[in-house]
Amino acid sequence: MDVHAQEGQGHGDGISVNGDGAREAADETRLRRQAAVAAVVLGLIIVAVAAFSTPWHLLASGPPDPARDFTAAQIARAEAFDTATTVPSYLSLALTLVIAGLLVATPLGAKAVRWLKGPWWVRVVLGVVVITVIVELLKLPLGIWFETTLRGYGLSTQDWGSWAGDRLKNIGVETFLLCLMLLVLMALARRIRRWWIPAAAGAFVLTVAMSFIYPVVFEPLFNDFTPMRQGALRVSLLSMAQRDGVPVEDVLIADASRRTTALNAYVSGFGATRRIVVYDTLLKAPMREVELVVAHELGHAKHNDVLYGTFVGALGAALGAMLLFLVFEPVRRRTGVTSIGDPRAVGAIMGLMTIGSLIMGPAQNLVSRHIEARADLHALDLTRDPATFIAMQKRLAVTNVSDLSPDAVEYVLYASHPSTPERIAMARAWATLNGVPVQ
Ligand SMILES: [Zn+2]
Numbered sequence: 001m002d003v004h005a006q007e008g009q010g011h012g013d014g015i016s017v018n019g020d021g022a023r024e025a026a027d028e029t030r031l032r033r034q035a036a037v038a039a040v041v042l043g044l045i046i047v048a049v050a051a052f053s054t055p056w057h058l059l060a061s062g063p064p065d066p067a068r069d070f071t072a073a074q075i076a077r078a079e080a081f082d083t084a085t086t087v088p089s090y091l092s093l094a095l096t097l098v099i100a101g102l103l104v105a106t107p108l109g110a111k112a113v114r115w116l117k118g119p120w121w122v123r124v125v126l127g128v129v130v131i132t133v134i135v136e137l138l139k140l141p142l143g144i145w146f147e148t149t150l151r152g153y154g155l156s157t158q159d160w161g162s163w164a165g166d167r168l169k170n171i172g173v174e175t176f177l178l179c180l181m182l183l184v185l186m187a188l189a190r191r192i193r194r195w196w197i198p199a200a201a202g203a204f205v206l207t208v209a210m211s212f213i214y215p216v217v218f219e220p221l222f223n224d225f226t227p228m229r230q231g232a233l234r235v236s237l238l239s240m241a242q243r244d245g246v247p248v249e250d251v252l253i254a255d256a257s258r259r260t261t262a263l264n265a266y267v268s269g270f271g272a273t274r275r276i277v278v279y280d281t282l283l284k285a286p287m288r289e290v291e292l293v294v295a296h297e298l299g300h301a302k303h304n305d306v307l308y309g310t311f312v313g314a315l316g317a318a319l320g321a322m323l324l325f326l327v328f329e330p331v332r333r334r335t336g337v338t339s340i341g342d343p344r345a346v347g348a349i350m351g352l353m354t355i356g357s358l359i360m361g362p363a364q365n366l367v368s369r370h371i372e373a374r375a376d377l378h379a380l381d382l383t384r385d386p387a388t389f390i391a392m393q394k395r396l397a398v399t400n401v402s403d404l405s406p407d408a409v410e411y412v413l414y415a416s417h418p419s420t421p422e423r424i425a426m427a428r429a430w431a432t433l434n435g436v437p438v439q
Helices: 002-010 017-053 072-105 109-112 122-154 159-191 196-222 234-241 280-284 287-302 305-335 342-382 387-399 409-413 420-434
Strands: 224-226 251-254 265-268 274-277
Touching: 017 196, 017 305, 072 109, 072 122, 072 342, 072 409, 109 122, 109 159, 109 342, 122 159, 122 224, 122 265, 122 342, 159 196, 196 265, 196 305, 224 387, 234 251, 234 342, 251 280, 265 409, 274 280, 274 287, 280 287, 280 305, 287 305, 287 342, 305 342, 342 387, 342 409, 342 420, 387 420
Parallel strands: 251 274
Antiparallel strands: 224 251, 265 274
């Protein structure tokens, strides 16, 4: 074990072998205390950054009221879809938790990769592949169930071949990134006692780098992107961006219709890789509504929401590396691996990462909902057209079969955006405040 590196210091000072053992234990305690203090400090920094930079109070709005803007049939359809997807979603969450629990608290994960041979780094890569294949096979029936439900509501345009291709590409990308992370992490842990320091720095850098290159390296694996063709819409969008003081060279169109009928747009990357992407499915909507969608995205660009999210996410990843150092000892004992540098530990680390991201989900959603509301407000300020904003929100909700009245648990666990009735209520509040008429 790596503690041997420190043994030399104890020689020649007359302390017995037992004394060495006691000193090693004290040394270990000191190392853990340092990591714990660093983790608490970083945790407080993250909470402070999120607390001070999240736009908590934007605009007091009336209560959300789906019945005001949606027909009884639309509300019933949304509720039926919600009911149909709730079961596979919660089953998937439960399965994820059970698998992560087994990987972290039992030797099953270590046993699954015990038979692998070769140098440690080969066993790490193969171990990640083996565990991923097992987990994905367990989750496959739920994935098929979910996709079948989407098709039943006309939301998916894929056949099983392209659906499976997408899923495999996704798994490929995730496996690649996971291997990269674990190889670096284990290489550090096998050489350095205070590996949490370089691991935390590495996690920060990797998160920033991934967010930066994601739009140009990974997104093209899933979609083709083409510049919006010349025409009135393009001219109007670019002039709106200019008016907004957001430098946008192009609006890209993603061929989302190969996968879905849903309407969406997003901003990804930052600096040189920043892009505003509109789903091709959205181009059938009236021009004014597309402008409202892009005005929302300009709000994200103007406030550097991707860069901010990346920064906080990178701090979170660094904290994750510190927590991994702190919690690994009991996990090591329960899973029967020798150390975090043991290639059989891949399952336990994957389980801990899954649990960490599940715990962080609700906090991320809470912050995200406020950032989304700020982008909505930006769209209203920029276009001064709440009537079209509401029309656009209605079109998105009806086409995407959005949940119009999410219950508290769904809202906390899954809602990255305010609900459509909340967004519409804010548009009405904006209209009242600014004296712009709206129905
Ligand atoms: Zn948004």
